[in-house]
Amino acid sequence: xxxxxxxxxxxxxxxxxxNSFDTILSDCDGVLWLHTTPLPNASDxxxxxxxxxxxxxxxxxxxxxxxxxxxxxxKSLQFEAHRDEIICTANLSARxxxxxxxxxxxxxxxxxxxxxxxxxADISYCGIGPDIIIENKSYHVFExxxxxxxxxxxxxxxxxxxxxxxxxxxxxxxxVHFIGTNTDERFPIDNDIVIxxxxxxxxxxxNCAERKAIIMGKPEExxxxxxxxxxxxxxxxxxxxxxxxxTDILFGTRYGFTTLLVLTGVSSLSxxxxxxQSKQQEERDFVPNYYIDALGDMLCYLKQLEIEAS
Ligand SMILES: [Mg+2]
Numbered sequence: 664x665x666x667x668x669x670x671x672x673x674x675x676x677x678x679x680x681x682n683s684f685d686t687i688l689s690d691c692d693g694v695l696w697l698h699t700t701p702l703p704n705a706s707d708x709x710x711x712x713x714x715x716x717x718x719x720x721x722x723x724x725x726x727x728x729x730x731x732x733x734x735x736x737x738k739s740l741q742f743e744a745h746r747d748e749i750i751c752t753a754n755l756s757a758r759x760x761x762x763x764x765x766x767x768x769x770x771x772x773x774x775x776x777x778x779x780x781x782x783x784a785d786i787s788y789c790g791i792g793p794d795i796i797i798e799n800k801s802y803h804v805f806e807x808x809x810x811x812x813x814x815x816x817x818x819x820x821x822x823x824x825x826x827x828x829x830x831x832x833x834x835x836x837x838x839v840h841f842i843g844t845n846t847d848e849r850f851p852i853d854n855d856i857v858i859x860x861x862x863x864x865x866x867x868x869x870n871c872a873e874r875k876a877i878i879m880g881k882p883e884e885x886x887x888x889x890x891x892x893x894x895x896x897x898x899x900x901x902x903x904x905x906x907x908x909x910t911d912i913l914f915g916t917r918y919g920f921t922t923l924l925v926l927t928g929v930s931s932l933s934x935x936x937x938x939x940q941s942k943q944q945e946e947r948d949f950v951p952n953y954y955i956d957a958l959g960d961m962l963c964y965l966k967q968l969e970i971e972a973s
Contacts, residue, residue: 666935669923669955677964678971680953686901687712688750688890688920690881691723691733693851693906693928694958696740702927704959706741711965715972719748720890722903724845724880724910726752726817726861727774729783750886752844753777755879756815757784758889759842768810770833772826772864773817773844790829793821805829813840816868816876818861827871834872841872845880847910851929881905881914891918904958906930908938908949916948924951925958 669677687709689695695705713719721733721744728736730749737744753773757780760769769788771777781788789808796802802825811833819826833839843865850858865876879885890896898919905911906928915922924930935954938946955961 665952666924666939666950667953669953670960674964674967678968681961681964681968684717684900684902684921686718686720686896688720688722688896688901688903688915689958690905690907690911690928691721692725694904694925695721695737695742697927699740701740701742702957702959704962705957708958708961708965710741710743711962711969713743715965715968718894718896719744720750720894720896721748722750722881722886722890722914724752724847724861726756726844726880727776728753729776729779730754732776750890752879752886753780753817755886755889756817756842756844757781757786759877759879759885760784760786760813760840763840765813765840767812768808769813769815770808770811770829771815771817772819772822772830772868773815774819777815777817777844788815790826794823794825794829795821796823796825802828805832807832811839813842814868814872815842815844816861816865817844819864822864822867827868830868831871834868834874837874841869841874841876843869843876843878845910846878846883847880847907851907881910882917883914884918887914887918908934908951912951913945913948915951922951922953924954925956926954927957 730746733749734744753776761784771788771790778791814830814833834841846862847860848862849860901920903915903920904923906925908930912922938949941947
């Protein structure tokens with residue numbers, strides 16, 4: 664990949680570049696907002712893409728919000744959004760089980776959002792909330808629920824040793840589905856505290872279960888399959904915008920979407936320079952086709968396209 668700085672292109676080439684897409688896949692945190700703060704002009708850019716007739720999808724690995732909650736968040740930060748445009752891992756986990764005609768029960772290590780998405784899909788579940796070690800009480804035995812036929816691991820602030828025991832025990836049966844929402848190792852934060860991300864929990868359960876989970880989020884195949892098969896997106900006319908190279912950009916590289924990195928989140932230009940020189944193909948796949956400092960910097964080009972279209 665070439666990692667071309669959009670700002671070094673002549674204006675006409677940028678307009679041609681933008682016109683070549685009919686679908687925009689945008690990651691959320693680090694691209695559109697940072698936690699609850701919208702990034703400057705990002706909503707104008709996304710809303711203008713929409714006005715110019717492009718399909719928009721919000722593609723996020725976050726497993727702690729439902730599609731409806733993400734629509735609400737988008738709207739509160741001035742991004743137009745509809746439920747069908749939200750591709751999030753809590754919903755994909757439920758969707759995956761539906762695609763398997765799943766009728767049994769799920770043991771969930773994860774958030775209430777996963778529970779809500781399972782409820783919407785009419786799938787029963789257990790495991791949400793604290794499961795702690797009680798002093799003088801054995802945690803080595805528990806009563807297995809015979810209906811459990813899937814384990815989902817997402818972000819769970821109540822992650823515990825008893826939950827590990829239960830998940831690994833259910834997963835001892837090779838017929839039990841094993842779903843991980845995403846593999847992000849850490850949450851991006853701006854101080855010196857390390858906050859383990861969902862990937863750390865998924866790897867932990869994979870380790871004790873001695874099995875690999877099927878991963879719902881970027882950069883893995885399932886999300887791309889849903890976009891291509893259910894939403895009929897055409898990779899050659901799709902732009903994937905992200906801030907994290909080992910998820911967003913790798914996702915685009917693997918499944919044929921043109922990639923645009925913004926520098927308002929996790930990955931930096933010095934990372935890209937290092938990966939460009941890497942001897943490992945997977946690291947070279949982290950290099951985006953294009954980059955720009957911030958999504959909001961696209962606004963001047965989109966405004967020109969809007970004028971030309973009117
Ligand atoms: Mg991000």
